Amino acid sequence: MPIATCPELLRSPIAAFNVITLEHAEGIVSGADSVNLPVILQLSQNAIQFHQYPDAIAAAMVAVARNANVPVLLHLDHITDVSLAQRTKELGFSSLMYDGSTLDFAENVATTAQLAGWCAKNGVWLEAELGEVGGKDGAHAPGVRTDPKEAVQFVTETGVNSLAVAVGSSHAMVNKTAAIDLGLVARLREAVGVPLVLHGSSGVPDEIITQAVAAGIWKVNIGTALNIAFTGAVRNWLADNDGVDPRKYLRLARAEMAATVAHYLQVVAAGR
Numbered sequence: 471m472p473i474a475t476c477p478e479l480l481r482s483p484i485a486a487f488n489v490i491t492l493e494h495a496e497g498i499v500s501g502a503d504s505v506n507l508p509v510i511l512q513l514s515q516n517a518i519q520f521h522q523y524p525d526a527i528a529a530a531m532v533a534v535a536r537n538a539n540v541p542v543l544l545h546l547d548h549i550t551d552v553s554l555a556q557r558t559k560e561l562g563f564s565s566l567m568y569d570g571s572t573l574d575f576a577e578n579v580a581t582t583a584q585l586a587g588w589c590a591k592n593g594v595w596l597e598a599e600l601g602e603v604g605g606k607d608g609a610h611a612p613g614v615r616t617d618p619k620e621a622v623q624f625v626t627e628t629g630v631n632s633l634a635v636a637v638g639s640s641h642a643m644v645n646k647t648a649a650i651d652l653g654l655v656a657r658l659r660e661a662v663g664v665p666l667v668l669h670g671s672s673g674v675p676d677e678i679i680t681q682a683v684a685a686g687i688w689k690v691n692i693g694t695a696l697n698i699a700f701t702g703a704v705r706n707w708l709a710d711n712d713g714v715d716p717r718k719y720l721r722l723a724r725a726e727m728a729a730t731v732a733h734y735l736q737v738v739a740a741g742r
């Protein structure tokens with residue numbers, strides 16, 4: 471199946487999963503294939519920098535996406551380096567999240583707007599986010615909330631295609647205890663004219679993800695839940711076996727990630 475682009479996927483809410491290894495990419499696509507739902511494979515700047523050889527993981531993601539039986543969108547996540555952002559197309563991706571959240575508002579607007587111009591010319595979808603002064607984790611630190619007025623100003627002045635919002639979730643949570651301000655999601659959906667993105671969704675209870683989607687979230691980002699699945703499978707196998715062939719446990723890790731992806735795609739689809 472040809473690789474999907476953002477405009478094609480706008481009609482229904484969708485989940486996006488972070489790729490670290492080839493097994494993540496294969497597990498995500500096989501999970502999406504198993505429930506016959508479109509999916510987003512996303513690659514963060516951190517994950518790119520983790521790999522020793524440039525572009526290897528991005529190339530692998532392109533190959534996996536081409537072999538999927540469902541629409542797969544390839545997205546770069548949390549890119550702070552503008553020159554890397556401008557390599558989106560060259561890597562075979564069509565969507566990008568620029569993260570200017572550590573910049574002050576005016577600087578974030580200026581940089582994001584400049585990139586939005588490049589993206590429009592090159593057919594690349596641009597997601598961005600507002601910053602939080604002093605917040606180490608940008609807009610996704612617990613307690614941070616996106617102000618609808620500021621969000622409207624940011625979207626108008628930058629021309630971004632979608633907006634990551636702070637409504638209660640935060641990154642890298644290993645327990646599903648985040649409380650989402652569903653009223654704020656609805657107000658943002660009403661005020662902001664572009665699709666909304668929820669980051670840090672691994673920390674959100676399933677039924678709240680479904681409700682957040684129903685309230686107006688379009689893209690649900692999930693990373694940590696896959697790493698819990700991957701590492702749990704590897705840890706269990708190694709605890710019980712003394713074999714050395716990594717295929718034995720990576721196969722299990724990939725299957726656990728596929729099951730996690732299938733689960734979350736259905737949780738998101740339930741909010742349609």
Ligand SMILES: [Zn+2]
Nearest residue numbers: 548669670691
């Ligand atoms: Zn994020």
